[in-house]
Amino acid sequence: VSGLVVAMDGPSGSGKSSASRGVARALGLRYLDTGAMYRAVTWWMLQRGVDLEDPAAIAARSAEPTLTMTTDPDAPGVAVDGVDVNGPIRGAEVTGAVSAVSAVPEVRRRLVALQREIIASSLPGGGIVVEGRDIGTVVAPDAPVKIYLTASADARALRRTAELEGTSVEAQRAAMARRDTLDSTRKADPLAKAADAVELDTTPLDLDEVIAEVLRIVKERV
Ligand code: C5P
Numbered sequence: 001v002s003g004l005v006v007a008m009d010g011p012s013g014s015g016k017s018s019a020s021r022g023v024a025r026a027l028g029l030r031y032l033d034t035g036a037m038y039r040a041v042t043w044w045m046l047q048r049g050v051d052l053e054d055p056a057a058i059a060a061r062s063a064e065p066t067l068t069m070t071t072d073p074d075a076p077g078v079a080v081d082g083v084d085v086n087g088p089i090r091g092a093e094v095t096g097a098v099s100a101v102s103a104v105p106e107v108r109r110r111l112v113a114l115q116r117e118i119i120a121s122s123l124p125g126g127g128i129v130v131e132g133r134d135i136g137t138v139v140a141p142d143a144p145v146k147i148y149l150t151a152s153a154d155a156r157a158l159r160r161t162a163e164l165e166g167t168s169v170e171a172q173r174a175a176m177a178r179r180d181t182l183d184s185t186r187k188a189d190p191l192a193k194a195a196d197a198v199e200l201d202t203t204p205l206d207l208d209e210v211i212a213e214v215l216r217i218v219k220e221r222v
Contacts, residue, residue, distance in 0.1 A: 003123025010149035013156030034132035136194030
C-alpha cells in the first residue's frame with residue numbers, strides 16, 4: 001500500500017489547522033485533527049460531571065466515549081456517541097479543561113490507537129495530513145514528512161483573538177501560555193519537535209505562504 005502521511009505538530013495558534021487543511025486539499029489527502037479528539041473526550045467528561053482534577057476519575061471513564069471522525073479537509077468533524085460536537089468543543093470551557101484530560105495516559109493510549117487506525121485506513125486512498133502535538137514523535141514516527149510549526153507568542157495570540165469573539169490579545173496570550181506549558185511539560189507524550197521534523201516559523205507568513213512552504217517540503221521529501 002502506498003500512501004503519504006504528513007505529520008504537522010506545534011503549539012496552539014501556530015497556524016496548524018488552516019495550513020493542514022490547505023495542504024490536504026492541495027494534495028488530495030484526508031485530514032485528521034487530533035486536537036478535536038482530545039477536545040471531544042473533554043466535552044464528554046464535562047457532560048458526565050467527571051472531576052477533571054482527578055486523573056484517576058478521568059482514566060476510569062476513558063473507554064466510554066465513542067468518537068467518529070470525518071476526515072474530509074473541506075468538512076472535518078467529530079461526533080461523540082453520535083452527537084455532533086464541533087461547536088461546543090471550541091468553547092472556552094473545553095479549551096480550558098482539555099490539557100488536564102489529554103495528560104491522562106489512558107486517554108492518550110486509546111486516542112493514539114484510534115488515530116493510527118484512521119491513518120492506516122487512509123493510505124489506500126492516498127494518505128492523510130495529521131495535526132497535533134505528538135504526531136511526529138508518537139502517533140506516526142515513520143511519517144515521511146514531519147513539520148513542526150512555530151510562531152511568536154504575539155503572532156499566535158493575535159491569530160487566536162481574530163478567530164474568537166469577546167477576547168483580548170492579553171487574555172489569549174495568557175491562556176495559550178498556560179496550555180502550552182501544560183502540554184509540553186506533561187509526562188505522557190508531551191508537545192515536542194521530532195528530531196527529523198522540519199521547523200517552520202510562520203510568524204512572518206500568511207496562510208498561502210505557509211501552505212506553499214509545506215508543499216515545497218513535501219516535494220523535497222517524497
Ligand atoms: O490543537 P488543539 O488546540 O485543538 O488541541 C487541544 C488540546 O488537545 C491541546 O492543548 C493538547 O492538550 C491536546 N492535544 C494533545 N495531543 C495532540 C493534539 C492535541 O495532547 N496530538
